Amino acid sequence: xxxxxxxxxxxxxxxxxxxxxxxxxxxxxxxxxxxxxxxxxxxxxxxxxxxxxxxxxxxxxxxxxxxxxxxxxxxxxxxxxxxxxxxxxxxxxxxxxxxxxxxxxxxxxxxxxxxxxxxxxxxxxxxxxxxxxxxxxxxxxxxxxxxxxxxxxxxxxxxxxxxxxxxxxxxxxxxxxxxxxxxxxxxxxxxxxxxxxxxxxxxxxxxxxxxxxxxxxxxxxxxxxxxxxxxxxxxxxxxxxxxxxxxxxxxxxxxxxxxxxxxxxxxxxxxxxxxxx
Amino acid sequence: xxxxxxxxxxxxxxxxxxxxxxxxxxxxxxxxxxxxxxxxxxxxxxxxxxxxxxxxxxxxxxxxxxxxxxxxxxxxxxxxxxxxxxxxxxxxxxxxxxxxxxxxxxxxxxxxxxxxxxxxxxxxxxxxxxxxxxxxxxxxxxxxxxxxxxxxxxxxxxxxxxxxxxxxxxxxxxxxxxxxxxxxxxxxxxxxxxxxxxxxxxxxxxxxxxxxxxxxxxxxxxxxxxxxxxxxxxxxxxxxxxxxxxxxxxxxxxxxxxxx
Ligand SMILES: Nc1ncnc2c1ncn2[C@@H]1O[C@H](COP(=O)(O)OP(=O)(O)O)[C@@H](O)[C@H]1O
Ligand SMILES: [Mg+2]
Numbered sequence: 001x002x003x004x005x006x007x008x009x010x011x012x013x014x015x016x017x018x019x020x021x022x023x024x025x026x027x028x029x030x031x032x033x034x035x036x037x038x039x040x041x042x043x044x045x046x047x048x049x050x051x052x053x054x055x056x057x058x059x060x061x062x063x064x065x066x067x068x069x070x071x072x073x074x075x076x077x078x079x080x081x082x083x084x085x086x087x088x089x090x091x092x093x094x095x096x097x098x099x100x101x102x103x104x105x106x107x108x109x110x111x112x113x114x115x116x117x118x119x120x121x122x123x124x125x126x127x128x129x130x131x132x133x134x135x136x137x138x139x140x141x142x143x144x145x146x147x148x149x150x151x152x153x154x155x156x157x158x159x160x161x162x163x164x165x166x167x168x169x170x171x172x173x174x175x176x177x178x179x180x181x182x183x184x185x186x187x188x189x190x191x192x193x194x195x196x197x198x199x200x201x202x203x204x205x206x207x208x209x210x211x212x213x214x215x216x217x218x219x220x221x222x223x224x225x226x227x228x229x230x231x232x233x234x235x236x237x238x239x240x241x242x243x244x245x246x247x248x249x250x251x252x253x254x255x256x257x258x259x260x261x262x263x264x265x266x267x268x269x270x271x272x273x274x275x276x277x
Numbered sequence: 278x279x280x281x282x283x284x285x286x287x288x289x290x291x292x293x294x295x296x297x298x299x300x301x302x303x304x305x306x307x308x309x310x311x312x313x314x315x316x317x318x319x320x321x322x323x324x325x326x327x328x329x330x331x332x333x334x335x336x337x338x339x340x341x342x343x344x345x346x347x348x349x350x351x352x353x354x355x356x357x358x359x360x361x362x363x364x365x366x367x368x369x370x371x372x373x374x375x376x377x378x379x380x381x382x383x384x385x386x387x388x389x390x391x392x393x394x395x396x397x398x399x400x401x402x403x404x405x406x407x408x409x410x411x412x413x414x415x416x417x418x419x420x421x422x423x424x425x426x427x428x429x430x431x432x433x434x435x436x437x438x439x440x441x442x443x444x445x446x447x448x449x450x451x452x453x454x455x456x457x458x459x460x461x462x463x464x465x466x467x468x469x470x471x472x473x474x475x476x477x478x479x480x481x482x483x484x485x486x487x488x489x490x491x492x493x494x495x496x497x498x499x500x501x502x503x504x505x506x507x508x509x510x511x512x513x514x515x516x517x518x519x520x521x522x523x524x525x526x527x528x529x530x531x532x533x534x535x536x537x
Contacts, residue, residue: 064430082433094431098449098526107445108435141528159435 009073010040010085010163010195011061016070018056030056032221033070036214040075040162041193045206046224047258048216049265054199055091057216058165061197062088074163087161089152089169091199095140101127101151102136108159126154130184146177150184157188164189164196171201178202182209182238190235203258207251208238215257218265226257314496322500332485336504339482342398342470343512346405347463354410354462355455358417359447368418379411383469387476396478405469409462413455420454421447453527456520463512471505482508 013036020028031053038044048054059065060072063083072079074086095104105123110116127136130150140148149169156164166185170178186209189196200206206213207230215226232246241247296316302308303315310318326332361368387404394400424447432446474483482501489497 062430062434064433082436084436086434088431088434090427090431092427094427096428096431096445096449098452098524099445100526111435111437111441111445139526141526155435 009037010042010075011038011197012036012073012076013057013060013067014071014073016057016060016067016072018053018060018065019068029221030219032223034222034224036224038163038195038197040195043189043196043198043209043211044214045198045200045210045212046214046216047200047203047206047254048222049218049258049262050201051269052216052219052222052261052265054216055167058088058167058197058199061163062086062165064088083163085161086163086165087156087159089149089156089164089166091167091169091171093140093148095148095151095155097140100137100139101132101143104140104151105154105158108155112159123154123158126158127151129188130154146173146181149173149181153185153188160192162194164194166196166198168199168201170205178205179238185209186236186238203251203254204242207232207247207254208236208241213250213254215254215261218261218268220268225261226254228254311493312495314499318496319499319503322496323503326500326504332504335481335485336508338398338480339467339470339474340508342401342405342473342481343463343466345398345402346409346469347466347512349402350406350409350466351413351459351462353406354413354458355417357410358414358451359421359443362418362421363447375411375414378407379415383407384472384476387473390473391477401470401473401478401481401483404473405466408465408469412458412462412465416454416458417451420451424450453524456516456524459516459520460513463516464509467505467509467512 013034015033015035016031017029017033018031020030022028034057036057046054046057056065060067061074061079061083063072063079063081063086072083074083095101096107099107102120102123105126106116106119109119109122114122124133124136127133130153132147132150132154135143135147135151138147140151143151153169170181173181182205196210198206198209203213210230213226213228213230214224215228217223217225228250230250232241232244232250299308299313299316303310303313361371383404386407387400390400390403394403428446428450429442432442437445470481471483471486474481475487476483478484482505486498486501489495489501
């Protein structure tokens, strides 16, 4: 049974801890001994107070940061270097400003060796899928925040990763745009089910989108302290679902857990570096 | 378009006012024409030099020196900038030497270059190269070092190898820094050429200014400076033209597009 599960997990972290070395030589233990698994086709959301280490964990799964201890298994294989099965939608703006929307999406295909014409055609289809067919020739600075996120999503998905990592992707957007982006994401995800690890600070968003919600404790030495299945059937209507009793019930339970950590996080960041060794 | 015309009007007006002040200053005797010459004399001398054709040979030589210094210095600066920016240890080793050489006044090198490369164009080109190289080098170095780390992470996640990162990330990122520096580099290429000519040669605009100064011919000096000024404006405009072509993606381009 254990071996069986292992084979099925798209992402598995075993006892992963991450300690940053600060410029002044001190060490900061950001994340401590964390286990985490995302099955293929599963949508997992990760919530936690700011600065607890959510981005750090995503970077480990992406292969951008090597864990200090523990193992990262991707489809059962130990990860070394960049995780080429994963697509990563970053928290910050990550489009290439000197390339048009179309060229940005095509770039990820061209570097894989897809012929230019084919890459462009595919990029055009992806731009159309995220609703930006008419904006192919715009440069990033000519797009709105939401449009840039759509281009970023197309850039990542066009390469057909089996794992999708998203770091507060809709964070800076206004409420309406966030809801629309969430709908778009669920629509794309239900078409071709990828393993999704979705970081957000918005508990409602996490519950509305995910199959499972993980709660991280405040750092340092952050851990995953809660793992909750969302008992809401799919397909979901992101707006409607927030009004159902099932949603309210799980929201109340999770908020209770999260609130304690958020308060701890505040207390620690005000008490500054008392827990630094 | 109207904003452009208004701007041009004011730019020309500043020049006309300057000439008028100078003209009336010398006409009323406030400025001694022996020391300050007269604007009309300078224009006339410049016109005569072009009409008789004596200036063309000198202009050509200075142009060749400037272009050679600009091109060689820029190529060297770009290559060295890219190369060192990606190598922590090497750049740390070379850092103090680069700073020391760059802080040195290049004029002191002119006699040495004359010794090494002779009194022909190459000693002037060498002087210009030492100026241009460092400007472009530091700009490219900076541009590559300060590439947005999120873009680097995204490039790696998109599966780019070193060569692809250079082409799609580091080169375009450094390009706008490079162009900002190329404007200064054009000026310094010309400075290198003219200073070199001034300190020892038999041709070029610097040589002509030096000759005029030797005979207290202030009109000749100012005429030479006028030709230099126009010359550098023309080259700078060419750099701007290429820049606009290559940096269409920059937000500034859109903003000026709205204004114009
Ligand atoms: N490169 C780094 N060097 C040192 N400390 C870091 C670095 N990156 C993140 N940290 C620290 O690790 C903790 C977790 O950061 P992060 O993963 O970005 O948090 P989150 O994404 O949950 O807001 C923070 O306290 C942050 O200051
Ligand atoms: Mg983060």
